[in-house]
Amino acid sequence: MLITEILARNARLYGQETALIERDPGNKKRTEITWKDFDSQANRLAWAIQARGLKKGDRVAQLMTNCLEWLPVYFGILRTGAWAVPLNFRFEAETILKCMETAEAKMLVFGEEFLERIASIKAALDQTVGHYIFVGPRDKAPAYADFYLDVMENQPETEPLVSIQLTDEAGLYFTSGTTGTPKATLLTHRNLEFACYVENNHHQQQHDDNFLCIPPLYHTGAKMHWFGNFMVGAKTVILKGIAPQWILEAVSEEKVTIVWLLVPWALDILFAVESGELKLHHYQLDQWRLMHIGAQPVPPSLVKEWLKIFPHHKYDTNYGLTEATGPGCVHLGMDNIHKIGAIGKPGFDWEIRIVDDGLNPVPQGAPGELLVKGPGVMKEYYKNPEASAESIIGGWLRTGDIAQQDSEGFVWLVDRKKDVIITGGENIYPVEIEDFIQNHPKIQDVAVIGVPSLRLGEIAAAILQVKTNQTLTKDEIDQYCQALPRYKRPRRFIFADVPRNPTGKIEKPKLRNQYSGQE
Numbered sequence: 001m002l003i004t005e006i007l008a009r010n011a012r013l014y015g016q017e018t019a020l021i022e023r024d025p026g027n028k029k030r031t032e033i034t035w036k037d038f039d040s041q042a043n044r045l046a047w048a049i050q051a052r053g054l055k056k057g058d059r060v061a062q063l064m065t066n067c068l069e070w071l072p073v074y075f076g077i078l079r080t081g082a083w084a085v086p087l088n089f090r091f092e093a094e095t096i097l098k099c100m101e102t103a104e105a106k107m108l109v110f111g112e113e114f115l116e117r118i119a120s121i122k123a124a125l126d127q128t129v130g131h132y133i134f135v136g137p138r139d140k141a142p143a144y145a146d147f148y149l150d151v152m153e154n155q156p157e158t159e160p161l162v163s164i165q166l167t168d169e170a171g172l173y174f175t176s177g178t179t180g181t182p183k184a185t186l187l188t189h190r191n192l193e194f195a196c197y198v199e200n201n202h203h204q205q206q207h208d209d210n211f212l213c214i215p216p217l218y219h220t221g222a223k224m225h226w227f228g229n230f231m232v233g234a235k236t237v238i239l240k241g242i243a244p245q246w247i248l249e250a251v252s253e254e255k256v257t258i259v260w261l262l263v264p265w266a267l268d269i270l271f272a273v274e275s276g277e278l279k280l281h282h283y284q285l286d287q288w289r290l291m292h293i294g295a296q297p298v299p300p301s302l303v304k305e306w307l308k309i310f311p312h313h314k315y316d317t318n319y320g321l322t323e324a325t326g327p328g329c330v331h332l333g334m335d336n337i338h339k340i341g342a343i344g345k346p347g348f349d350w351e352i353r354i355v356d357d358g359l360n361p362v363p364q365g366a367p368g369e370l371l372v373k374g375p376g377v378m379k380e381y382y383k384n385p386e387a388s389a390e391s392i393i394g395g396w397l398r399t400g401d402i403a404q405q406d407s408e409g410f411v412w413l414v415d416r417k418k419d420v421i422i423t424g425g426e427n428i429y430p431v432e433i434e435d436f437i438q439n440h441p442k443i444q445d446v447a448v449i450g451v452p453s454l455r456l457g458e459i460a461a462a463i464l465q466v467k468t469n470q471t472l473t474k475d476e477i478d479q480y481c482q483a484l485p486r487y488k489r490p491r492r493f494i495f496a497d498v499p500r501n502p503t504g505k506i507e508k509p510k511l512r513n514q515y516s517g518q519e
Contacts, residue, residue: 045076056081220326262504
């Protein structure tokens with residue numbers, strides 16, 4: 001079933017029930033729409049897109065921060081048979097332009113946050129973009145753009161008749177760029193449909209569940225986790241803001257049952273509870289049943305501390321990639337708390353292999369590159385046949401991540417293949433060191449990278465972000481790291497903020513460029 005058909009079914013079954021809620025605590029606003037409203041907006045936008053001459057196979061880019069309109073716009077694009085092209089809202093103007101040129105997008109739907117960036121590249125955008133639609137306050141709409149509500153006025157509420165097959169292309173997603181220039185990942189309607197079943201199978205969402213969505217919707221992670229609720233017509237809260245107080249207020253006041261957090265936000269909540277800034281008895285949290293984390297390696301110490309404070313929570317972690325239609329190709333499972341630290345077993349209808357550089361299976365327990373196979377594997381890297389051929393071999397997707405599998409079949413992520421540090425001939429996996437240092441009571445965040453060494457080739461450098469109101473010396477952290485094997489100990493300590501992208505991944509290319517002059 002196409003995901004656009006799932007939306008139509010939800011509108012039929014649950015039309016007057018709430019589908020989406022937007023909470024904007026900074027501006028003290030709360031708005032919501034029903035499943036009927038959601039479906040209607042998507043249809044009317046689809047007709048408006050078609051009225052501007054776009055057709056099946058054309059590309060429509062979406063440059064918006066999380067808001068109530070985000071998902072109706074996305075589904076409106078899909079219902080025309082055009083490809084949805086969600087763009088990272090943190091991309092600078094030049095990166096936006098490169099992505100738009102790669103996609104050859106004919107339309108751009110955008111929010112007020114991007115007015116300056118678009119203005120700086122509009123002359124170049126106009127080479128392919130014939131139509132701009134502005135989603136934001138009417139008085140901020142530029143003269144060159146149509147206003148979102150106006151384009152939908154007087155358009156039919158019925159679904160446009162477009163023949164779409166599961167094998168048709170649906171979306172062009174640009175990778176987060178943590179390992180370099182973003183690549184265009186082409187996903188099909190089959191990929192998107194499969195992601196719905198994967199998420200619902202893993203987390204068993206029911207119609208009375210409520211999902212708190214905080215991460216950016218342009219990314220496959222947030223959207224595909226929402227798909228689990230979407231499958232059963234359950235409501236979702238879109239929260240604009242990541243302050244621990246706002247998260248707990250949303251959980252309490254909206255009776256949220258499922259929250260997907262990134263590592264920094266989970267740590268912030270723990271720190272706020274630990275410091276007394278948050279008093280848990282001020283909130284109604286009994287209905288919150290599941291906290292899960294994905295998008296980056298999760299320090300086991302975080303989960304252990306979390307379960308001390310929230311002992312009734314189920315916990316899960318999901319591993320995934322944009323190229324695998326988001327999270328779920330490997331997942332821990334809600335009943336496998338004894339395996340904290342592992343990313344889990346193959347997800348619903350997924351297969352895995354761990355191989356050496358020659359793509360031969362490694363012995364059980366040995367580290368090797370993780371390969372995954374399933375209906376969520378992307379069609380290709382768009383306009384990049386060389387990268388596609390390197391990444392997909394016989395249906396197997398090369399993840400670029402180093403992993404190992406234990407005797408019970410659980411997979412443990414060792415590190416990104418490109419992040420491995422080779423010092424004096426020994427392989428050092430930064431995630432292992434990061435997990436160790438994260439246990440230090442004064443550390444808020446940590447990243448480990450390799451920096452050049454004339455004698456050893458590379459040495460490990462630790463970038464340390466210290467908790468607010470704490471002090472930490474190099475001698476203290478060096479003494480703490482004496483518990484590591486000698487070759488794994490960081491040789492350099494740098495006290496600075498740890499940069500993470502919107503999905504919580506450490507921006508290691510930026511750190512390597514800053515501290516070693518190379519990526």
